[in-house]
Amino acid sequence: MESAIFACPAAWKPLLPIDVKIVSGAAALAERSWDLVALTPDGLRMAEAIRCRLLLAPGECGVLSQIQAERVVTYGLSPRDSLTLSSLQEPVLCVQRTLPRLDGGVIEPQELPLSNLPFPAEELLPLLGLRLLQMPLETAGKL
Template sequence: MTEVTVLDAGSDDIAGKIASGIKEYRGNSGDLLIRSIRSLNDISTLKTDVLVLSEDALISGRKAHIGCTLLLLPGDPAAGGPVPGDTDFFDAKCIVTYGMSPKNTITLSSISEDTCVLALQRELITTRGDVLERQEIKVKGGMRPNSLLAVYGTLLILGHKISDINR
């Protein structure tokens, strides 16, 4: 069982959109648990496979360590990403950043109202152990850019093929 925890204090329902994306791209969510939390302070301990922080995530003031295999978070503090020191309490084997900067692992190279082009800037290992090479993938739009990156980034990390938006 793969556990995905989404920290989303905003109104974007990222966890719900990840679940919808899995169905849309004909993935199997049978061995997947997706949960959404509003604040890390709402829980006493957490050990999860994938921890997704939205741009609205409330992470300051946390004292206990949070364990995860992979941490997906915004890479730009000006766009909701953590400032240096904010992530010290995460015990992550791998950290993947998303955002509009070319320094992030997952970014957008093109944005329009209906579609966007997601750019994977460097290799990424999925939870299934597959290696995703650098690539650009046309995806559906309709969300704030960082929310779109969090949703599609999670789908990629889980190993879902999202390259055909015309399903």
């Protein structure tokens, strides 16, 4: 499975799943078809062309004309986003609707309490979403 995160903050590198590639240039992102691409807000602004099976993108992404994705999962603080936070003071990741997995399975709507985060939860939403979508199904409830 080929997974990537685009425009990843340097401080997140130790927190990424081991098999996720960090892509920093738009050309490198566009040169192949990915299974999963996670866009940070900065990555969304810089992205040009993307081909992937599953895209994790900020909810304010709007129409992405140069992006070809079979499925899009959005994250953010809007109730329309697939991944959001139901609490900011004691962060809880909220899966608002059934999410597709690359292995054909799904992640059911649920709330996952978060503890000991190194940064504010709202900043980590793309990383949390990426980890959730990458985890083996039996451990998906343990971010």
